[in-house]
Amino acid sequence: MNTTKTIKRQHKQLNKLDKLNKLNKLNKLNNQKGFLAVIGIVIGAVLIAFAAMVLFLTLLVSDGTKKKSLDQDVGAKVTNNDTNNDPTNNDTNNIPTDNTTNQPYKPDEEQDLSTGYLVCVSLPGVSANRTPALDVRVARRYLAVKQELDALGIPTVRFTWAFRTNCQQINIVPSGRNPKAKPGTSPHEAGRALDVVGLDPSSGAFRKNDYFTIVKVFQNHGWQWLAKKDPPHMHIDAGEVGEVSNLVWIQKAQADYKRGGPKGGCRGPECGS
Ligand SMILES: [Zn+2]
Numbered sequence: 380m381n382t383t384k385t386i387k388r389q390h391k392q393l394n395k396l397d398k399l400n401k402l403n404k405l406n407k408l409n410n411q412k413g414f415l416a417v418i419g420i421v422i423g424a425v426l427i428a429f430a431a432m433v434l435f436l437t438l439l440v441s442d443g444t445k446k447k448s449l450d451q452d453v454g455a456k457v458t459n460n461d462t463n464n465d466p467t468n469n470d471t472n473n474i475p476t477d478n479t480t481n482q483p484y485k486p487d488e489e490q491d492l493s494t495g496y497l498v499c500v501s502l503p504g505v506s507a508n509r510t511p512a513l514d515v516r517v518a519r520r521y522l523a524v525k526q527e528l529d530a531l532g533i534p535t536v537r538f539t540w541a542f543r544t545n546c547q548q549i550n551i552v553p554s555g556r557n558p559k560a561k562p563g564t565s566p567h568e569a570g571r572a573l574d575v576v577g578l579d580p581s582s583g584a585f586r587k588n589d590y591f592t593i594v595k596v597f598q599n600h601g602w603q604w605l606a607k608k609d610p611p612h613m614h615i616d617a618g619e620v621g622e623v624s625n626l627v628w629i630q631k632a633q634a635d636y637k638r639g640g641p642k643g644g645c646r647g648p649e650c651g652s
Pocket residue numbers: 540567572573574611612613
């Protein structure tokens with residue numbers, strides 16, 4: 380019996396050993412698999428890092444190329460013969476001493492014309508005591524008329540009135556059939572009207588041959604002609620220059636006169652006629 384028990388015990392021990400061996404083998408296999416997995420991850424990481432580096436280097440090189448071509452462009456601009464910004468060239472567009480016009484003021488496209496003010500204008504027939512002046516925006520339109528009349532060879536056009544002070548509007552005596560506006564309402568008080576000699580058929584100075592051309596040229600530049608109602612009279616409407624109304628415009632022009640305008644040596648007495 381003892382021998383049999385011993386043999387059975389030995390069998391059990393052998394079985395245990397066998398199981399242990401199998402477990403060990405499994406563990407080894409597992410360990411090997413884990414090791415392979417780690418190797419795989421490391422190789423993967425190295426590949427990704429490499430790829431990233433290649434990408435980075437590619438971007439770096441292309442950026443460098445861009446910078447280089449930009450440098451070349453700048454270099455080309457500096458050394459070429461483009462003289463647009465050369466302060467020593469012969470572009471005389473802005474030379475302040477140009478004397479190609481006989482205009483009493485120089486229109487400046489950049490100045491703010493939204494408020495307006497009186498300027499002296501060379502108007503044949505209007506003497507200094509009648510302040511030969513117009514609102515600056517109206518003066519521009521008169522100069523455009525003058526240029527066109529000159530180009531057409533029309534003899535000098537003369538005038539009797541341009542700007543009027545309120546006092547002058549009160550004092551003026553209507554001549555012939557030409558009406559007189561109520562003081563405080565006349566377009567002349569805004570510096571937006573001209574009375575032209577030669578447009579009135581009932582006047583001895585009527586310009587039978589060219590009055591119609593004169594009227595057309597004024598109208599070409601935005602002037603209103605009242606024809607029979609007031610033949611010599613031409614004016615620019617308030618809306619034409621962005622003024623709210625004739626009355627507001629009159630207040631501005633009269634205020635400019637009271638402040639000492641127009642500047643430029645043509646200012647006449649307040650109540651002269
Ligand atoms: Zn008039």
